[in-house]
Ligand SMILES: [Ca+2]
């Protein structure tokens with residue numbers, strides 16, 4: 001009669017004592033040989049169970065705007081303070097937004113779509129499948145809103161025009177934010193719009209236009225400013241006609257190039 005706990009650990013005898021060094025469910029096999037040398041095998045599960053774990057999700061967590069990227073808030077949570085007598089094998093998180101995630105290590109990174117506060121649940125499990133649950137909160141706090149500034153000409157004359165279109169450049173490079181600007185949205189006052197920090201537009205008529213710049217930081221906070229630009233023409237064009245030059249009139253005392261006909265007859 002032999003008892004096998006692992007391929008290299010075998011006991012013989014009707015009864016035995018085995019010391020488990022960790023929690024979990026283990027397969028134990030009994031190899032039996034009767035008096036007629038017939039063999040049979042039976043297996044069973046042995047569950048080794050210590051104390052349940054203690055869940056500690058950390059927190060409450062408060063993160064700033066540096067954790068935001070294009071209105072998505074990302075943070076790493078740490079359950080390293082959770083404990084168990086033999087060790088935690090699984091960390092399951094409920095992020096409060098309807099999604100869950102699992103990991104075999106205490107840390108986990110997740111992204112939320114707004115600032116919360118989010119009620120976060122942590123479930124830890126040891127090798128014996130004993131569980132413990134705890135909660136914390138995750139909150140994101142936006143920083144300062146951005147400040148929009150337009151750099152561009154106030155007056156654009158005909159030197160910038162070509163084929164009836166005035167080309168004008170504007171820049172939002174002087175706009176500021178405590179963390180960073182996500183978006184630049186432009187309205188040029190003539191119905192056209194644009195995006196990006198540095199933009200070029202074309203006006204098709206003289207006049208004064210109000211340019212509006214709206215900047216958005218990664219927390220979704222906005223600020224708008226305006227800038228007036230006047231499009232003008234220079235002096236009106238002066239038409240000039242170039243044609244054939246007039247020939248000079250012949251002088252009266254000049255002899256005709258051809259002699260009169262009757263005088264020619266007298267010399268015959
Ligand atoms: Ca345990």
Ligand SMILES: [Ca+2]
Nearest residue numbers: 143144178217
């Ligand atoms: Ca900001």
